[in-house]
Amino acid sequence: MTDYHATPPDALRTLPTPLALLDARRMQRNIDAMQARIDGLGVKLRPHVKTGKAIEIVRRLRAAGASGVTVSTLREAQACFADGVTDILYAVGIAAVKLERVRALREQGCALKILCDNEATARAIVEHGRAHRHRFEVWLEIDTDGHRAGLDPQGDALLAVARVLHEGGATVGGVMTHAGASYELHDDEALRAIAETERAGCVRAAERLRETGIACPNVSVGSTPTALSAGTLSGVTEVRAGVYVFQDLVMANVGVATFDDIALSVLTTVIGHQREKGWALIDAGWMALSRDRGTQGQAHDYGYGQVCALDGRPMHGYTVVAANQEHGIIARADAADADIERHLPVGTTLRILPNHACATAAQFDEYVVLDGDTLTRWPRFNGW
């Protein structure tokens, strides 16, 4: 469904650029679609707030039916808890140096769950718990695609780590996995296959724990591509996903989004040209767009982003081909546009769709939020 603004609010032309423009209607559509899909699969959705990092977005996720949230930093956890969210999974392997902040949140009533995939960390958790008479809830990270951290669902280490925690007085609350390798795929069959590998590995890990007498009530899987591709989620209790809230060009290449789904763009102004090269210079460089080149190895390389008109309409063929700190260079990928000065005159306001929404959004302290004809601002909670 397209939703180009035939008459974008005048205010958009007068705001100093660059800025992070968030289309609230596209975002709401993405939120509703994922919630409906995961509801339909009969499991809970625990959205990842690392993409948006704004409390207004967390509220919309909850209003749509989310069961708790996933966070990537303790600052996100603090912001969500301050707004009334208690069921929070901190989905990065914990470091002992952070246990004090975790415990402080839990002692205030936040049901914050932490992640662990090794015995050394498990012992540190147990020790800290004993020293402060606190029972942490720990989920075990499972590796189902070899791309990052996690325990082999078939290995001995899984049981050894669980035993340290369980016998040491911590609650082993669940297992979780993230098939990040799904970002490298782009056809339905391969996506369904990795979603099934993700599901089966995580369920197998839970079963092995249960065979040893550890309840392991939660089985958590997810990534935006697998969440949008899984055929069955038998044995799974919840799905996590994050980037679907904004969508981006990487997801378009994976095949789980279209340009019209992408809710985040960088608003920028044309500040000059190099006519003989077919370049338009814009005031959005990598500081605004981020250095993320996630589409570089994919089917379609969008440089530092896809150029769209102010109303959101894509200008096919025009991408940001290079970026300095505060300069972007727009050009056609196929051949130099000899008439670039007429097509994109100085002063033109453009939107740039991001390669990777998480990275681009992170370059900003706030969003300018476009909801129909109204503009508002939502602050982000950056940092750790």
Added chain:
Amino acid sequence: MTDYHATPPDALRTLPTPLALLDARRMQRNIDAMQARIDGLGVKLRPHVKTGKAIEIVRRLRAAGASGVTVSTLREAQACFADGVTDILYAVGIAAVKLERVRALREQGCALKILCDNEATARAIVEHGRAHRHRFEVWLEIDTDGHRAGLDPQGDALLAVARVLHEGGATVGGVMTHAGASYELHDDEALRAIAETERAGCVRAAERLRETGIACPNVSVGSTPTALSAGTLSGVTEVRAGVYVFQDLVMANVGVATFDDIALSVLTTVIGHQREKGWALIDAGWMALSRDRGTQGQAHDYGYGQVCALDGRPMHGYTVVAANQEHGIIARADAADADIERHLPVGTTLRILPNHACATAAQFDEYVVLDGDTLTRWPRFNGW
């Protein structure tokens, strides 16, 4: 000169990671060395504050002898002006939509100079000036290496743009160029050659303006590599440079810095391993390190950064080979370290040297500043 801390402050081991660690002594050495060099060449140094973006750094640059500052955003200009700096060059081609903020600063007493490289922008500046009875000071951007924006120093457009400004009541205060292409070089001779091209082109542009009766008092050149390589600066009035304040791995590859000059690092904690792959997982992903892969095409590819021990000593061969949002993967470049768990145990605190200091620093709201044995915090002025 090496300055590893045999006994780094205990507090460094207890701070929640990741964080941006700034070694104030290394930074001061870099500041003093560049100031002495440019003083020795008989011109002014107008350092770029886009790298550090912290008022404490601006104060040290001024104390060392800087003449004004260069900024990449109006927010930087506002922060510097609020601290008493009036001589400020905003070194990104201006967009008309920003003229009101520029004028507001100038009317408060800030001698803010703006940049222009085309007739359309020149007309917008003149119009805004007429409408508000304000005389802007405009510098013309000159292209000396074809890598970005700017006017050809030999072309007709240079004179046409200057004429629009001059006749329209704006002050043409100078010409400036930035040989960003110098970042791609790595031998002394090539660096000296591009420094000379930068100098000669910019001086030529000023001479042509003067021949038409426009005074053009300022001739501004610079980039860290050319500033550290220029043999003569005849005709130049000032040098701009920024990244030298922190230095980074890109500059090490260019050959104008060593590891021991690099003042910025990301402090991180080992959170796990994948033993059979030779991986150590750390809690600094691209959100902390940035997505900048500036060393990818250089002589030595440092992945997402060079690993150092807590005391600053480089662990040669170990780099961050991959990064997710909040996870980094450390491995040896040559062969898997079968003993990675013993070499980098869970809980180890490490420093990661950045590819590109400007990009990595921008991922943080503040620095933790190490000055001998004391630790303090300096906030950054991010955003636009």
